[in-house]
Amino acid sequence: MAGPRGQPNRFYDVEDVIDRAGVGPFQHRLLAVCGLSWAADAAEVLIISFALPAIRQEWGLSPTEAGLVVTATFLGMLAGAWFWGTISDYIGRRTGFILTIFIFALFGTLAAFAPSPQVLAVLRALTGFGLGGALPLDFSLFAEFLPRRNRGRYLVILESFWALGTIIAAGLAWLLVPTYGWRPLLATSAVAALLVFWVRLRVPEPPRFLVTRGRLDEAWAILEQVARTNSRQLPPGNLRPLPRRPKVTVAALWRPGFWRITLMLWAAWFCISLAYYGVFTWLPQLFVQRGFAFVQTYQYVFILALAQLPGYFSAAYLVEVWGRRPTLAAYLAASGVFTYLFAAIIGDVWVVAAAILMSFFSLGAWGALYAYTPELYPTEIRTTGMGWASGMTRIAGSIAPTLGGLLLQYADNIVVPLTVWAAAFIVGGAVVGLLGIETRGRPLADTVEAVPKAT
Numbered sequence: 001m002a003g004p005r006g007q008p009n010r011f012y013d014v015e016d017v018i019d020r021a022g023v024g025p026f027q028h029r030l031l032a033v034c035g036l037s038w039a040a041d042a043a044e045v046l047i048i049s050f051a052l053p054a055i056r057q058e059w060g061l062s063p064t065e066a067g068l069v070v071t072a073t074f075l076g077m078l079a080g081a082w083f084w085g086t087i088s089d090y091i092g093r094r095t096g097f098i099l100t101i102f103i104f105a106l107f108g109t110l111a112a113f114a115p116s117p118q119v120l121a122v123l124r125a126l127t128g129f130g131l132g133g134a135l136p137l138d139f140s141l142f143a144e145f146l147p148r149r150n151r152g153r154y155l156v157i158l159e160s161f162w163a164l165g166t167i168i169a170a171g172l173a174w175l176l177v178p179t180y181g182w183r184p185l186l187a188t189s190a191v192a193a194l195l196v197f198w199v200r201l202r203v204p205e206p207p208r209f210l211v212t213r214g215r216l217d218e219a220w221a222i223l224e225q226v227a228r229t230n231s232r233q234l235p236p237g238n239l240r241p242l243p244r245r246p247k248v249t250v251a252a253l254w255r256p257g258f259w260r261i262t263l264m265l266w267a268a269w270f271c272i273s274l275a276y277y278g279v280f281t282w283l284p285q286l287f288v289q290r291g292f293a294f295v296q297t298y299q300y301v302f303i304l305a306l307a308q309l310p311g312y313f314s315a316a317y318l319v320e321v322w323g324r325r326p327t328l329a330a331y332l333a334a335s336g337v338f339t340y341l342f343a344a345i346i347g348d349v350w351v352v353a354a355a356i357l358m359s360f361f362s363l364g365a366w367g368a369l370y371a372y373t374p375e376l377y378p379t380e381i382r383t384t385g386m387g388w389a390s391g392m393t394r395i396a397g398s399i400a401p402t403l404g405g406l407l408l409q410y411a412d413n414i415v416v417p418l419t420v421w422a423a424a425f426i427v428g429g430a431v432v433g434l435l436g437i438e439t440r441g442r443p444l445a446d447t448v449e450a451v452p453k454a455t
Contacts, residue, residue: 010237014211015443017223017234019147023154024230030145031154033199034138035161037101040196041134042165043172044108048073048124049281049401050173050301051182058181059117067405070281071398072121076128077135078394084133085387086250093141093383094205096133098197103130105194112187132394136386143374144206144382145226148443152319155371160312163363166305174302208379211239252381253388261376264435265389268369271428272332273396275421276362279339281401282408282417300352304359311364324372325436331365332429336422343418362425375439 048070056066080100088096107126114120139155146154176185207219216239227234253262311331318327338358345354377385407417 010235011240012235012237013240014208014219014223015148017220017239018145018207018226019149020232020234021147021223021227022230022232023147023150024232026226026229027145027150027154029229030142030203031158033203034142034158035164036199037134037196038138038158038161039165039168040101041104041131041138042162043169044104044127044131044165045073045077046166046280047169047173047185050169051177051185052281054177054182055117055120061117063405063408064402065117065405067281067401067403069117069121069124070401073124073128073131074277074394074397074401076125077132078128078391078398080129080132080134081136081387081391081394082132083129083387084383085136085390086384088133088137088140088383088387089381092205092209093137093144094203096137096383097141097203098200100130100133100137101197101200104128104134105130105191105197109187109191109194112183128394132390133387136383136390139370140374140383140386141203141206144208144379148441151375152324152371152440153316155374156312156316156319156367159363159367159370160309160316162366163305163308163312166308167302170302170305174299207239211241212379214241216241250384250388253377253385258377260435261437262385262389264431265373265376265385266392267431267435268328268332268428269373269389269392270396271424271431272335272362272365272369273393274400275335275339275424275428276366277397278400278404278417278421278424279358279362282404300355303352304355307356307359308363311360311362312367314360315364315367319368319371320440323438323440324368324375325432325438328365328368328372329429329433329436331361331368332425332432334361335365336425336429339418339425340422343413343415343422365425365429372436372439375442376437 052066052070055061055069056063061069080103084096084100104127107123107130111120111123111127114123139158142158143151143155172185172188176188204222204225205218207222210216210219210222220239223239224234252258315327315331335358338354338361341354342351342358345351373386373389374382403420404417407420408414
């Protein structure tokens with residue numbers, strides 16, 4: 001059999017060739033592309049929470065009604081995560097990568113012109129359909145271009161762009177909402193996403209996906225491009241073909257070798273999302289109820305967003321030194337502790353300090369989770385696994401704003417809702433500690449049979 005380089009007797013696994021191509025300018029450029037997408041995704045997800053007080057004021061919405069507007073976004077994201085996660089294991093990462101950003105940019109822009117809360121909810125749901133697919137695809141695509149030695153650190157660094165998007169969203173809210181209202185705020189993030197769409201057109205298909213489809217020549221050509229860009233040279237030879245096999249479905253996530261992985265991930269994604277969006281959707285309102293002025297809340301949310309960056313970078317270091325599982329479990333537990341303290345302690349300085357540490361650990365936990373998840377599934381079902389795990393985020397995210405609105409409306413103080421969110425963080429950490437397996441230094445598998453079994 002003659003392969004891409006015409007050398008019939010030397011075959012390499014795609015993982016080995018990616019390791020030989022190394023990390024260099026190619027991955028750094030791809031990090032910039034995926035990172036800008038991730039920052040735009042973050043801004044689009046969180047910007048509605050910054051706009052929520054002004055939206056309530058314009059249309060006279062109760063906390064519960066306002067929560068439903070946010071919930072619409074997460075319901076759209078749920079459909080998008082499950083649809084695009086599964087479909088991208090069939091049509092390819094690149095195609096899904098491009099289409100999802102276009103959908104959320106288009107409908108995100110239209111949402112800025114919504115004439116009523118009902119229309120806004122519909123447009124936000126359609127925006128969420130694109131967002132829900134964009135989020136897991138970013139990580140699956142980037143992970144498949146990374147050598148095993150650097151994968152965990154770079155995936156957490158990619159997740160750190162979420163903090164950049166949060167900082168931008170908080171800064172724009174601080175500048176725009178008090179003077180110009182919420183509509184320009186929604187428009188700015190969506191217009192930025194249109195620029196990201198143009199950049200995404202240049203991203204190649206990951207060679208791992210091409211190998212699973214038998215497209216070895218295309219895969220080798222892209223790997224050569226990666227190596228040249230990184231000033232490396234590949235050895236002469238061919239990629240080892242994989243046997244033709246039936247397409248793997250969502251049911252594979254619950255096969256005997258995967259059920260514990262899937263259960264752990266779905267629980268972790270649900271818990272972290274319930275807590276994170278429960279807190280951050282209502283964070284401006286929570287600061288107001290703690291006695292801070294309305295404009296002052298944007299300043300403090302901006303400071304909290306800055307605190308997320310060292311949280312990410314510390315997690316990026318620890319996932320390679322300490323491991324994925326212990327880092328994720330510890331950061332989730334610490335997030336729960338400081339979420340509770342944010343509600344329970346007295347004094348402005350201590351309240352802000354607890355909120356900063358809550359933000360530090362919760363976003364570090366997100367980074368570790370996003371680095372961990374794609375390593376647990378093989379190429380055949382990687383975006384399916386990522387999509388369905390992140391779908392748990394959308395279920396929890398759709399519950400959290402409405403539940404938060406109900407608890408804030410009927411509870412005597414903010415301790416009750418924040419205790420619920422704190423407990424969710426801690427339960428998520430416990431599940432990871434009990435059911436998780438370590439993936440540090442382990443190669444990415446391409447077929448379900450190649451994955452070490454979790455029993």
